[in-house]
Amino acid sequence: MANEDKFKKVISHAKEYGYVFQSSEIYDGLSAVYDYAQNGAELKKNIRDYWWKAMVQMHENIVGIDAAIFMHPTTWKASGHVDAFNDPLIDNKDSKKRYRADVLVEDYCAKIEAKIEKEIKKAAKRFGDAFNKEEFVSTNGRVLGYKEKIDTILKRLGKSLENEDLADVKALIEELEIADPMTGSKNWTDVKQFNLMFGTKLGASAESAMDLYLRPETAQGIFVNFLNVQKTGRMKIPFGIAQTGKAFRNEIVARQFIFRMREFEQMEMQFFIKPGTQKQWFDYWKDTRLKWHKSLGMGDDNYRFHDHEKLAHYADAATDIEFRFPFGFKELEGIHSRTDFDLKQHEEYSGKKLQYFDHEENSSYTPYVLETSIGLDRMFLAVFSNSLQDDTLEDGSERTVLKLPAVLAPTKAAVLPLVRKDEALTKMAKDIVDDLKWDFNVIYDEKDAVGRRYRRQDAAGTPFCITVDGESIENNTVTIRHRDTMEQKRVKVDELRDIIKAEVDVKHWLMKMK
Numbered sequence: 065m066a067n068e069d070k071f072k073k074v075i076s077h078a079k080e081y082g083y084v085f086q087s088s089e090i091y092d093g094l095s096a097v098y099d100y101a102q103n104g105a106e107l108k109k110n111i112r113d114y115w116w117k118a119m120v121q122m123h124e125n126i127v128g129i130d131a132a133i134f135m136h137p138t139t140w141k142a143s144g145h146v147d148a149f150n151d152p153l154i155d156n157k158d159s160k161k162r163y164r165a166d167v168l169v170e171d172y173c174a175k176i177e178a179k180i181e182k183e184i185k186k187a188a189k190r191f192g193d194a195f196n197k198e199e200f201v202s203t204n205g206r207v208l209g210y211k212e213k214i215d216t217i218l219k220r221l222g223k224s225l226e227n228e229d230l231a232d233v234k235a236l237i238e239e240l241e242i243a244d245p246m247t248g249s250k251n252w253t254d255v256k257q258f259n260l261m262f263g264t265k266l267g268a269s270a271e272s273a274m275d276l277y278l279r280p281e282t283a284q285g286i287f288v289n290f291l292n293v294q295k296t297g298r299m300k301i302p303f304g305i306a307q308t309g310k311a312f313r314n315e316i317v318a319r320q321f322i323f324r325m326r327e328f329e330q331m332e333m334q335f336f337i338k339p340g341t342q343k344q345w346f347d348y349w350k351d352t353r354l355k356w357h358k359s360l361g362m363g364d365d366n367y368r369f370h371d372h373e374k375l376a377h378y379a380d381a382a383t384d385i386e387f388r389f390p391f392g393f394k395e396l397e398g399i400h401s402r403t404d405f406d407l408k409q410h411e412e413y414s415g416k417k418l419q420y421f422d423h424e425e426n427s428s429y430t431p432y433v434l435e436t437s438i439g440l441d442r443m444f445l446a447v448f449s450n451s452l453q454d455d456t457l458e459d460g461s462e463r464t465v466l467k468l469p470a471v472l473a474p475t476k477a478a479v480l481p482l483v484r485k486d487e488a489l490t491k492m493a494k495d496i497v498d499d500l501k502w503d504f505n506v507i508y509d510e511k512d513a514v515g516r517r518y519r520r521q522d523a524a525g526t527p528f529c530i531t532v533d534g535e536s537i538e539n540n541t542v543t544i545r546h547r548d549t550m551e552q553k554r555v556k557v558d559e560l561r562d563i564i565k566a567e568v569d570v571k572h573w574l575m576k577m578k
């Protein structure tokens with residue numbers, strides 16, 4: 065299936081199976097804002113829990129907080145967001161569409177990247193088993209030419225943005241003859257900066273109301289609480305503070321479903337370290353976070369690191385973990401070495417000391433910070449799009465199956481009486497639901513023929529179907545069917561809990577990080 069078709073299928077499947085709805089759909093929706101439906105809310109919660117367990121529960125030196133969305137407005141002066149949280153935007157004069165200028169250039173480079181991939185595929189086919197990818201990409205003239213072109217473009221873009229030379233960003237777009245992706249027009253306005261924070265007001269009367277921002281990242285709630293947590297938790301460096309929560313950005317380009325939203329959720333962790341150790345911790349967290357992703361079994365070659373050329377104002381090193389979404393490799397998570405920038409800024413703006421007293425060295429210092437930051441919605445999209453597959457079965461028929469990692473699946477098992485009208489079967493099935501629901505999300509499903517029910521649960525992502533039939537009444541056994549293999553086994557009802565647990569237990573999955 066072409067990538068675009070696959071993405072369309074992801075969006076429609078997410079709606080059809082109760083995962084994601086457009087916000088305020090009955091009023092024609094609100095752009096780049098989405099609601100999580102009955103299954104989506106469960107999947108999202110399970111992803112959040114999987115992250116929280118890996119970060120907080122499994123690290124004795126990391127604790128979690130839940131800071132407010134509203135923060136004192138000076139926070140955002142100190143953090144640099146008021147002055148520097150901008151995107152360079154450009155309008156097309158003919159289509160009146162607005163774009164991020166840097167994204168237009170990056171998309172242009174992604175197209176060159178796709179040409180490299182095509183060359184590699186062609187060569188792999190030509191050379192067969194003797195093909196050495198590394199050697200090919202480092203010696204093939206055409207590939208090297210493409211790589212150099214990408215490098216030159218991105219370096220120039222990075223430099224122009226760093227120097228705030230927006231005229232050069234426009235010149236680059238014109239030189240590369242980049243056209244409006246929707247209409248093909250090359251009639252561009254100048255590039256302008258646009259602040260992404262949403263403003264709001266706190267207070268009853270217009271005169272006394274205070275201008276506030278909806279937080280554009282959760283990280284600042286951690287920085288301003290650094291000393292409170294360190295003192296009350298008697299935390300010793302190195303230690304981390306984690307939190308999950310909503311963030312808001314007035315994104316200019318927001319048309320990739322839940323990939324780029326105006327209201328979204330982040331899962332962030334700030335790791336406070338001794339100055340000078342940032343390189344070591346940067347490598348540690350790169351490695352640890354990649355292992356977390358890979359533990360979900362979504363294909364190791366679907367991830368890659370993208371080291372930043374252009375660093376944010378607060379960072380001395382940064383990388384993205386990119387994932388292969390249906391529309392190509394894109395950022396899923398950021399890992400940033402943020403130096404002591406944020407704590408120093410908050411010290412300066414608040415007038416309060418935010419230092420750590422090191423008892424062993426008998427001296428105080430401002431800690432450096434290593435940050436891991438992942439968008440929960442983006443992770444949701446990665447999991448959901450990767451799991452949605454069309455299988456061709458042995459008999460040539462097709463099935464749509466949502467192969468969600470079992471640990472994340474919203475419903476772990478569906479219990480199905482073989483015949484709806486047989487009271488003994490329906491009672492036994494309901495009793496099994498009542499028993500299993502203490503440990504797992506399970507549902508009862510009696511409508512339609514059993515084959516259709518299997519297909520429905522496959523498409524909804526339910527890892528197990530438990531079928532109660534005539535034999536069940538006689539010997540207290542049921543069949544358990546596995547979503548991915550479609551294998552069916554007859555087992556004792558008493559064994560169900562352990563069978564399901566073995567596959568959905570967080571421990572079973574997180575152990576893969578070892």
Ligand code: GAP
Nearest residue numbers: 281283323324325328396397398437438439442
């Ligand atoms: N505290 C650092 C920070 O916020 P970021 O790279 O701007 O860094 C971190 O954001 C992560 O948040 C991204 O890797 C992405 O997964 C997610 N994210 C950012 N903007 C988003 C948006 N508009 N919609 C959905 N997720 C977003």
